[in-house]
Amino acid sequence: MVKAAFLGLGVMGYPMARHLKAKGHDVTVYNRTTAKAEKWVSxxxxRLAKTPAEAAAGQDIVFACVGNDDDLRQVTLGEAGAFKAMAKGAVFVDHTTASAGIARELHAAATAAGFGFLDAPVSGGQAGAENGxxxxxxxxxxxxxxxxxPVIMSFAKAARLLxxxxxxxxxxxxxQICIAGVVQGLAEAIHFGKQSGMDIEAVIDVISKGAAQSWQMENRYKTMNAGKFDFGFAVDWMRKDLGIVLEEGxxxxxxxxxxxxxxQFYAEVQAMGGKRWDTSSLLARLER
Structure with a gap:
């Protein structure tokens, strides 16, 4: 068991921190909106910390899952950032989906200060976080x-150094490149099937057992077919991620x-009012 802090209690961080506590680790939490951290502790x-530095002080491992490069830089290198309080020999694990550039920057800063740093983004969405x-x-x-x-495995089914x-x-x-292409293909297939008068349920039942099978097909076709998108990984978040991808490319x-x-298609979904819709809402753009 270790002393751990978790910075950022959003839809991913909140359950990830919960799994750490459930595994018996001594957990301190920090969130920019203090009420969320108070709720988690209740x-x-x-323990609740008022700043990232307070959360990081004396910890063996500090985890973070925040919004973007700017948020990450603030909680690590900011005026009350965690890096100001990390103990020598401790480890900072960043689960934010951010740029490779900031990962290298923070690794260099951590190394110079005598502690470890890992960039460790996650896949599996909110359901994966909730279920560990x-x-x-x-x-x-x-x-x-x-x-x-071993501590990461408190909320993960797999973790690999790449x-x-x-x-x-x-x-x-x-x-994210793979997901973008797969969701667009699934959206077009369902749209095509509807236009042709096909029984979508029956067709998916067949093709999901063949080469077209995917996680998106198995987990999203029912809600896509029903026109339900008010859940899941938000279009705004996907556009942030794809922006990072395209910049790196x-x-x-x-x-x-x-x-x-x-x-570009997701930008059209945003313009339709779908900023917080699930990424499977690419279908809604086709059915306008």
Missing amino acids: EQGG QLTVMVGGDQATFEIAQ GDPGAGQLAKMMN RANGAKLPLTALVD
Whole structure:
């Protein structure tokens, strides 16, 4: 059992921190909106900190899951940032989906200060966080990963070190590229089937047992067919992620025509009022 802090109690961080506490770890939480942290402590126990630095002081491992590069920089390097209080030999694990550049920046800052840093974005969505079944893609040093991995498994079904600092974020970008293409294909297939008068339930039952099968098909076709999108991974978040992907692609020379096109389609969904709709709402754009 370790002393751990968790920074950021959003739809992902809240249950991730809960799983840490349930596994017997000594957990301190911090959230920008203090009421959310107060609620977490009232339900789970543990301790509330008023700043990231206060949360990080004396901890073995500090986890973070915040919004973007700017949020991450604020909770780590800001005036009351966690990096000002991290103990030597401790580990900071960042689960934010952010850029590879900030991962490398924070790894260098942590190394200079004598503690470890891992970029460790996750896949599995809110349901994966709630059920402790996340997949964690990690960049960093082997020795640091070996310290953190058993604790990460408190809320994960898999965690793998994929390379040097930034590799976790690059893997998450690949993950989002795949999802964007698959969801657009599924949306077009369902739209095509409806236009042709097909029984969508019956068709999906058949093709989901063949080469077209995907997580998105298994978990989203029913709600897509019913026109329900008020849940899940929000379009706003996906556009943030795809923006990171496209920026990295411009930097490394990767050609991402499909990703760029689907990003434009999500912009149209946002314009329809679907900023907080699930990413499967690409179908709504086709059915306008």
